[in-house]
Structures are given as C-alpha cells and as structure tokens.
Amino acid sequence: MTDDALQNLIGGWFDDLEFTTEESQFLNVKVPREHLHALMQQLREHPETEFDYLFCLTGVDWGEELGVVYHLESTTKRHILVVKVTTADRENPELDTVCDIWYTAEFHEREVFDFFGIRFRNHPNLKRLFLTEDWEGYPLRKDYEDDVNMILH
Amino acid sequence: METEILYNNFKSEEYFINMGPQHPATHGVLRLVLTIDGEIIKKVEPDLGYIHRSIEKMCERDSYQQIVHLTDRMDYLSANINNEAVCLAVENALQLEIPERVKVIRTIIAELTRISSHCLWWGVMGMDVGALTTYFYGFRDREMINDIMEETCGARLTMNYNVPGGLMLDIHPNFVKRVKEFVTHFKSKLPEYDRLLTGNVIFQKRTKGVGVLSREDAISFGASGPVGRASGYSCDVRKHHPYSAYDRVTFTEALHTEGDTYARYLVRIQEMWESLSIVEQLIDNIPEGEHRVSTNAVIKLPKGEYYQKVETARGELGVYIISTGTKNPYRLKFRSPGFSNLSLLNHIAVGGKIGDLVATMATLDLVIPDIDR
Numbered sequence: 001m002t003d004d005a006l007q008n009l010i011g012g013w014f015d016d017l018e019f020t021t022e023e024s025q026f027l028n029v030k031v032p033r034e035h036l037h038a039l040m041q042q043l044r045e046h047p048e049t050e051f052d053y054l055f056c057l058t059g060v061d062w063g064e065e066l067g068v069v070y071h072l073e074s075t076t077k078r079h080i081l082v083v084k085v086t087t088a089d090r091e092n093p094e095l096d097t098v099c100d101i102w103y104t105a106e107f108h109e110r111e112v113f114d115f116f117g118i119r120f121r122n123h124p125n126l127k128r129l130f131l132t133e134d135w136e137g138y139p140l141r142k143d144y145e146d147d148v149n150m151i152l153h
Numbered sequence: 154m155e156t157e158i159l160y161n162n163f164k165s166e167e168y169f170i171n172m173g174p175q176h177p178a179t180h181g182v183l184r185l186v187l188t189i190d191g192e193i194i195k196k197v198e199p200d201l202g203y204i205h206r207s208i209e210k211m212c213e214r215d216s217y218q219q220i221v222h223l224t225d226r227m228d229y230l231s232a233n234i235n236n237e238a239v240c241l242a243v244e245n246a247l248q249l250e251i252p253e254r255v256k257v258i259r260t261i262i263a264e265l266t267r268i269s270s271h272c273l274w275w276g277v278m279g280m281d282v283g284a285l286t287t288y289f290y291g292f293r294d295r296e297m298i299n300d301i302m303e304e305t306c307g308a309r310l311t312m313n314y315n316v317p318g319g320l321m322l323d324i325h326p327n328f329v330k331r332v333k334e335f336v337t338h339f340k341s342k343l344p345e346y347d348r349l350l351t352g353n354v355i356f357q358k359r360t361k362g363v364g365v366l367s368r369e370d371a372i373s374f375g376a377s378g379p380v381g382r383a384s385g386y387s388c389d390v391r392k393h394h395p396y397s398a399y400d401r402v403t404f405t406e407a408l409h410t411e412g413d414t415y416a417r418y419l420v421r422i423q424e425m426w427e428s429l430s431i432v433e434q435l436i437d438n439i440p441e442g443e444h445r446v447s448t449n450a451v452i453k454l455p456k457g458e459y460y461q462k463v464e465t466a467r468g469e470l471g472v473y474i475i476s477t478g479t480k481n482p483y484r485l486k487f488r489s490p491g492f493s494n495l496s497l498l499n500h501i502a503v504g505g506k507i508g509d510l511v512a513t514m515a516t517l518d519l520v521i522p523d524i525d526r
Contacts, residue, residue: 023457
C-alpha cells in the first residue's frame with residue numbers, strides 16, 4: 001500500500017491520529033496513548049495493513065515528554081509505518097504493552113523501562129534488563145546525572 | 154513399567170542452575186538462568202548487562218565520525234558492516250552522492266566480513282557439539298581474510314574502514330590479487346566443511362529437529378538473518394532493501410523451512426557460497442574513481458529522522474537517528490539482530506535438554522557485545 005492509501009485507511013479508524021511524512025523517510029502517525037493498544041492490534045490484524053513485523057522499538061526522551069517509537073513493517077505487503085506515542089508524566093510514565101501482539105516487544109520494552117523508566121501496563125515480566133535491580137535513575141533520560149560513571153562533553 | 158516405578162519412587166523437582174557468565178557455550182559474558190527438571194529445560198531467562206557500555210548514550214555526545222568507531226565494538230565480527238550502516242545513514246541524510254567505486258568496495262568487504270564471521274561461527278559450532286577440529290579449519294580460512302583486512306586498513310578485527318562519505322583509504326594494490334587467491338582457496342576448502350561436519354551422523358543427530366522455530370514465531374520475535382531464513386522467512390535486507398552494490402549482483406537468498414538447528418546451520422553454509430559468488434561478480438569490476446567524497450569536518454544532519462537497515466552476518470541491523478540539526482544525534486538507536494534473536498531462545502529451548510540448548514545457542518550465533526550495546 002502507498003503511504004497515502006495507508007493514511008486514508010488508518011485515519012478512518014480513530015479520530016485523533018496525526019499523520020506526517022515530513023522529516024522522515026516513512027509515514028509517521030502519532031497516536032494518543034489511550035488508543036495505542038487498539039490501534040496496534042488493528043494494524044496487526046487488519047487484512048489490508050498486516051503489520052506483522054515490529055522491527056524497531058525505541059524509547060525517546062523528548063524533553064517535556066517521554067515517548068516510544070514503533071517501526072512496523074508488513075512482510076507480505078512490504079509497507080512500513082512508524083507509530084509514535086508520548087506521555088507527559090515524567091514521574092510515573094505508563095503505556096500499554098504491545099508484547100501480546102508482537103513477541104519481540106517483550107525484550108524491547110524491558111530495555112525501554114530500564115533506560116527511560118516507562119512502565120508498560122500488562123507486561124508479563126517488567127524488570128530491568130541490563131542494569132541491576134537497585135540502580136537509581138534511568139540513564140538514557142536527558143536529565144540523568146551520574147558524576148562517577150558519565151563522561152561529560 | 155520399570156520407568157513408571159522409577160518415576161513413582163524418585164520424584165524430581167524443579168531447580169535453578171546458572172549457565173554462564175563464563176560458560177564456553179555462551180561465547181562471551183552472558184548468564185542464562187535455567188529452570189530445569191532433571192535435564193529438561195522448563196525456562197531460560199537471560200541475564201544481560203555484564204558488558205553494557207551504553208553506546209547509545211555515548212553517541213548522543215559524539216560526532217558522527219566518532220560514532221562509526223563505536224559500532225565496531227558492537228558485533229565485532231561484522232565490524233565493517235556496522236560501520237557501513239552508520240555511514241549510509243549519515244550519507245543518506247546529507248544526500249551525498251557516493252562514488253561507484255566506494256559502493257563496490259564496501260560490498261566486497263562486507264561479503265568478506267560475512268564469510269569470516271561464518272567461518273568463526275562454523276568452527277565454534279563444531280566445537281560446541283564436540284568436534285574440536287572444525288575450530289582449526291575455520292580459523293585457518295578466516296586468517297586469510299584477516300590478512301587482507303590488515304593490509305587494506307591496518308586492522309584485523311575492528312577495522313573502521315568506512316567513514317561518512319566513503320572509505321578512509323583506497324584499497325591496497327594487492328587487494329584484488331589477494332581476494333582472488335582467497336576465493337580460489339576457499340572454494341576448494343568449503344566442500345571440506347561439508348565432508349567434515351555437515352554429513353556427520355552424530356552432528357546431524359545433535360541438530361536435526363532441535364530448537365524448532367516456526368515462521369510465524371520467527372516474524373513475531375523479530376528474528377532476522379540466518380535464524381529467520383532457516384524458518385522459511387524471507388528477511389534478507391540485501392534483497393528487500395538493497396544498499397551499496399547489492400542491486401547489481403545476483404545471489405540467491407538461502408531459505409529453509411524446517412526451522413531447526415540443522416536448517417540454521419545449512420543456511421549459513423549456503424550463505425558462504427553466495428558471498429563467494431558476490432565477491433567474484435564484483436572483484437574484476439571495481440570502477441575507477443575517488444575512494445571518498447569530502448564532507449564538512451563537522452557533520453550536522455538536517456533536522457529529522459533517519460533509518461538505515463543493513464544485513465550483518467547475524468541479521469538485520471537498524472540505525473535510527475533522530476537529529477535536531479546539531480553536530481550530535483539527539484537520539485540514536487541500534488536495532489541489533491542479536492538482541493531479537495536472543496529473545497526467542499526461551500521459546501525454542503523449553504522442553505529440550507541442556508545439551509540441545511548448547512547446539513541451539515550455537516546456531517543463534519550470538520555475539521554478546523551486540524546485545525549489550
């Protein structure tokens with residue numbers, strides 16, 4: 001499917017989706033976090049979209065907000081879509097897990113939790129992946145400080 | 154009847170056992186916490202982070218030229234291909250026109266890297282299942298590629314041969330001759346690999362039907378490279394998203410449908426033949442020209458997001474750069490193939506024996522620094 005066709009189809013499912021192709025080689029869609037899981041489920045199962053391959057899941061600290069970027073590809077249709085979701089709550093950020101839709105998300109979400117502190121609701125095994133359990137803070141956040149281990153500019 | 158009495162009299166119970174972090178079959182510092190009942194595996198939980206260096210955080214402070222050097226230290230057996238991934242992402246973002254000569258040389262080097270990585274894997278794979286000889290064969294042939302690399306760029310493992318804009322140096326005058334020598338040599342040696350290990354009955358019994366991964370699960374777990382292709386999942390980035398000179402060479406994507414350890418083994422053997430064929434197609438046709446185009450000393454990518462995927466020896470490596478227009482990336486994510494391939498280990502190892510786990514892990518071909526980025 002072309003980017004325009006994808007946008008037309010997916011845009012009809014939920015009201016408040018924001019599409020853009022600016023500053024990116026793929027079609028991007030920003031989804032409010034309450035619709036995240038429903039949208040992902042639909043993207044995976046709808047026969048026209050069939051996004052069966054989650055090839056990248058990235059946590060990002062946007063400054064004010066924390067967010068996750070999902071790169072999706074369909075192995076049958078060969079189209080690509082980037083889904084973005086953010087949360088403004090830096091103290092207690094929470095998003096829905098997608099590891100019931102794509103198994104690979106289980107490890108990727110643990111990595112995001114480890115480094116950004118985003119909690120994924122309904123994740124079967126949400127604990128730190130690389131760092132030790134007693135590590136304080138979330139190192140990939142922009143405001144993270146560590147006088148001992150971090151080499152500054 | 155006898156076994157029934159045995160089971161009734163001797164109740165077994167589940168217990169934990171540590172495999173690693175210094176276990177030889179984990180090929181690095183990876184700790185697996187195994188839950189076992191007798192010798193049957195109930196659960197495998199990887200414990201990661203022993204050598205995590207937070208390369209992604211370091212990238213946020215480094216220039217794009219410096220980032221290339223860090224990528225060597227991820228999957229060090231695919232060092233050149235990792236370098237290429239970052240360079241391609243930066244070049245695409247800057248919309249640089251890369252000379253044909255660079256594209257062809259990069260492709261040849263990448264395929265030599267793949268062969269060298271698979272040679273090491275083959276040697277270690279044999280060793281893991283008890284055939285020590287393979288190790289020496291694999292390293293003997295790999296040595297020739299290391300020598301070529303050393304002559305080309307001065308390094309044998311972490312090459313740093315690619316820079317944004319092209320190659321750090323032009324190829325050595327001996328390069329073409331030595332690569333041809335290697336191709337002739339390896340063509341006569343690769344059939345030995347089959348004679349020594351592939352057809353070996355003990356080896357086949359250790360690998361056939363072990364660690365089976367279905368096609369659907371392979372896709373869902375984000376498996377890539379030989380692990381995905383052994384399950385019948387066509388996932389070769391070189392085919393689906395060609396980069397460098399892959400659009401002008403003909404090669405077959407090695408596909409098997411069994412999804413077991415033996416199929417993953419066969420895919421890699423076949424890939425070595427295909428890589429040889431790619432090198433042969435290009436080695437006589439390296440175009441003349443510059444080996445690099447100049448870039449600004451301080452590279453600033455335009456504001457935006459860039460994604461580049463390449464096929465390393467282990468599968469799909471993705472480089473995702475978010476730039477705000479400054480000299481450092483705002484966020485840089487490496488989607489490493491080993492990370493996703495490790496995540497499916499529990500799925501395929503449960504129900505098998507510890508000995509099978511060793512064989513299964515050998516064909517996942519994990520490189521731990523690639524996972525602990």
